[in-house]
Amino acid sequence: MIIKVRERTKMSAYERLYLPEVFRGLGVTLKHLFHNLFGNHKTRPLQTVRYPEQKLNYPERFRGQHRLLRRDNGSTRCVACYLCATACPAYCIHIVAGEAKDPKIEKYPTSFTIDMLRCIYCGLCVEACPEDAIRMDTGIHTKPFLARSDAVMGHLELLAFPGQKDTSLPYGAQEYRVLKNTEKI
Amino acid sequence: MAFLIITTLIKLIIIEFLFLLPLAAILTWMERRQSAYIQDRVGPTRAGITIFNHRFTLWGLIHIVADAIKMFFKEPFIPAKADKIFFKLAPLIPFAISLIIMALVPFGPDIKCIDIPIIGTWLLTNFPEYSNITLQIARVDTGLLLVFAISSLSIYGIILAGWASNNRYALLGGLRAVAQAISYEITLGLTIVGIFIIFGTAELSQIVAAQQQPLFTSLPTWGVFVQPLGAVFFFIAAIAESKRLPFDLPEGESEIIGYFVEYSSMAFGMFMLGEYLEIVVLSAVFTTLFFGGWHLPIIINLQINSFLAAILGMIIFGVKVFLLSALQLQIRWTLPRFRYDQLMRLGWKNILPIALANIFITAGLVWIDPTYKLAAYFGMGLTIIFIILVIIGPRRATLTATTSFNNPNQNQV
Ligand code: SF4
Ligand code: SF4
Numbered sequence: 001m002i003i004k005v006r007e008r009t010k011m012s013a014y015e016r017l018y019l020p021e022v023f024r025g026l027g028v029t030l031k032h033l034f035h036n037l038f039g040n041h042k043t044r045p046l047q048t049v050r051y052p053e054q055k056l057n058y059p060e061r062f063r064g065q066h067r068l069l070r071r072d073n074g075s076t077r078c079v080a081c082y083l084c085a086t087a088c089p090a091y092c093i094h095i096v097a098g099e100a101k102d103p104k105i106e107k108y109p110t111s112f113t114i115d116m117l118r119c120i121y122c123g124l125c126v127e128a129c130p131e132d133a134i135r136m137d138t139g140i141h142t143k144p145f146l147a148r149s150d151a152v153m154g155h156l157e158l159l160a161f162p163g164q165k166d167t168s169l170p171y172g173a174q175e176y177r178v179l180k181n182t183e184k185i
Numbered sequence: 186m187a188f189l190i191i192t193t194l195i196k197l198i199i200i201e202f203l204f205l206l207p208l209a210a211i212l213t214w215m216e217r218r219q220s221a222y223i224q225d226r227v228g229p230t231r232a233g234i235t236i237f238n239h240r241f242t243l244w245g246l247i248h249i250v251a252d253a254i255k256m257f258f259k260e261p262f263i264p265a266k267a268d269k270i271f272f273k274l275a276p277l278i279p280f281a282i283s284l285i286i287m288a289l290v291p292f293g294p295d296i297k298c299i300d301i302p303i304i305g306t307w308l309l310t311n312f313p314e315y316s317n318i319t320l321q322i323a324r325v326d327t328g329l330l331l332v333f334a335i336s337s338l339s340i341y342g343i344i345l346a347g348w349a350s351n352n353r354y355a356l357l358g359g360l361r362a363v364a365q366a367i368s369y370e371i372t373l374g375l376t377i378v379g380i381f382i383i384f385g386t387a388e389l390s391q392i393v394a395a396q397q398q399p400l401f402t403s404l405p406t407w408g409v410f411v412q413p414l415g416a417v418f419f420f421i422a423a424i425a426e427s428k429r430l431p432f433d434l435p436e437g438e439s440e441i442i443g444y445f446v447e448y449s450s451m452a453f454g455m456f457m458l459g460e461y462l463e464i465v466v467l468s469a470v471f472t473t474l475f476f477g478g479w480h481l482p483i484i485i486n487l488q489i490n491s492f493l494a495a496i497l498g499m500i501i502f503g504v505k506v507f508l509l510s511a512l513q514l515q516i517r518w519t520l521p522r523f524r525y526d527q528l529m530r531l532g533w534k535n536i537l538p539i540a541l542a543n544i545f546i547t548a549g550l551v552w553i554d555p556t557y558k559l560a561a562y563f564g565m566g567l568t569i570i571f572i573i574l575v576i577i578g579p580r581r582a583t584l585t586a587t588t589s590f591n592n593p594n595q596n597q598v
Contacts, residue, residue, distance in 0.1 A: 012579065014574070014578055014579055015581075017574075019417070019571070020571065020574045020575045020578050021578075022516075022519070022520060023575050024575060024578075025519045025520065026515060026516065026519050028519070029223045029515060029518055029519045030515065032222065032223050032224070032225060033219060033222045033223050033515070036222040036223075036225060037222060046225055046226065046227055047225050047226065048221075048226050048227040050227070
């Protein structure tokens with residue numbers, strides 16, 4: 001059995017007077033206050049990143065908004081296997097599978113939606129996908145929404161990530177039903 | 186009679202609506218900015234108004250307006266089983282009590298009616314029975330006692346809030362507040378006994394007047410000089426009374442569930458504003474008792490028109506109150522919160538005996554030397570010993586911080 005003995009440092013009698021230490025503490029905070037009010041900001045600038053104007057570089061593995069990937073012929077890579085929806089801890093992926101024309105592919109999603117308000121950006125869907133069809137490498141924040149229904153992103157939005165805006169590319173089986181905004185699940 | 190009503194109304198507007206409420210509002214902003222600077226942050230600076238393509242943010246002062254608007258437009262939610270009347274009444278009590286206490290505090294020297302420009306002579310001919318205007322809304326003989334009698338009522342607002350919201354956590358928060366208030370009220374009462382002994386009066390404007398007497402040449406008989414122990418422990422107990430950090434166990438904004446969990450929108454805003462009002466009121470009372478109220482030793486000898494003197498006095502009073510409020514904010518952002526048993530131990534076992542001893546020491550010193558010189562020597566000796574302790578006190582080896590202040594990732598976009 002391992003017993004971890006933690007030594008507690010006893011306060012000295014002087015420290016238990018408390019008030020002198022309070023004044024010392026006040027000295028420390030006042031030093032910071034006056035430095036930041038009147039001091040030289042060049043030698044020690046404030047740490048705040050003024051966000052919209054100033055941005056930090058995100059780490060390479062930053063999980064941003066999702067995107068769906070396409071095959072070379074433009075059809076979606078997703079085979080509607082439901083693995084991502086099963087892995088998702090927030091239950092925010094909803095897939096409706098349809099039969100693909102290509103017998104080797106078997107299935108494709110007629111509708112693939114992610115509720116961005118429920119998503120916790122954990123990346124488990126990406127891990128789960130056997131087809132590398134879904135990724136979170138867009139590097140963009142999900143934009144704010146005015147209505148909750150707007151937060152549910154359909155496959156068209158997910159496929160049209162920045163840099164691949166061209167949605168005129170052929171997509172999967174031709175009978176794919178184009179969902180209107182109002183028709184989202 | 187008409188004279189009294191009108192002057193009282195004017196005084197009311199000046200001290201409550203032009204001083205107390207705006208200062209409390211500014212403190213809500215100041216707390217955020219000051220804490221930001223203490224922690225090397227920036228604080229709120231975003232809210233602003235754009236006029237002719239120029240953006241005015243006034244260092245973030247517009248956040249006050251933004252906060253108020255936000256508070257008013259939120260949903261005032263009342264829990265289903267709450268006691269509706271008391272639930273709505275509770276936030277008003279601390280708020281109202283702060284306003285009442287402020288009415289007892291003198292905020293300037295008396296004005297002779299004749300000295301008021303333009304209407305002075307008119308006043309003298311029409312209201313010959315009133316020669317003075319006192320810059321204090323209510324001059325009560327039991328002033329100081331009344332202040333404490335009324336300020337102890339504000340705990341009712343808190344226990345009512347806790348009880349009426351029909352929430353166990355809120356009730357527990359209210360009970361914590363009551364236990365704390367009772368413990369520290371005794372200290373508060375004991376520390377002012379020293380003031381009674383020294384100044385021999387409970388009337389606040391007379392206490393201020395007594396503090397103008399020179400002690401040594403130009404040093405006035407301010408409370409801090411003759412009653413340093415009383416001043417320090419009064420301040421500690423008063424912070425505990427107003428439930429600010431390090432004594433903020435009743436609410437514990439971020440960690441503990443406090444008595445106003447169930448409050449939302451402006452009802453919560455009233456509690457919030459009430460807290461800042463209490464800061465201002467506490468500073469005002471503290472100034473009056475220990476820092477000579479509206480007076481400053483350099484200015485006392487100036488032979489000027491009493492109207493100008495009153496304006497000067499009001500400014501001095503305002504500055505003192507402001508600085509003390511800033512000190513309270515500073516203390517809040519310096520000290521960690523006490524544990525509940527530490528709070529009780531500090532109140533009953535440490536501060537209370539010292540406050541009690543302070544009474545006997547003060548009484549003894551004043552009995553030996555009625556000119557207060559001995560009390561002042563004693564106080565200054567204590568202060569000097571204390572300063573030496575702070576400077577040369579033993580220090581623990583501290584961890585050296587290795588923060589780099591130049592963040593390489595930070596780039597301008
Ligand atoms: S990131 Fe996590 S929460 Fe979001 S969709 Fe993927 S699995 Fe679900
Ligand atoms: S795991 Fe991949 S292939 Fe399977 S449904 Fe999700 S995105 Fe499509």
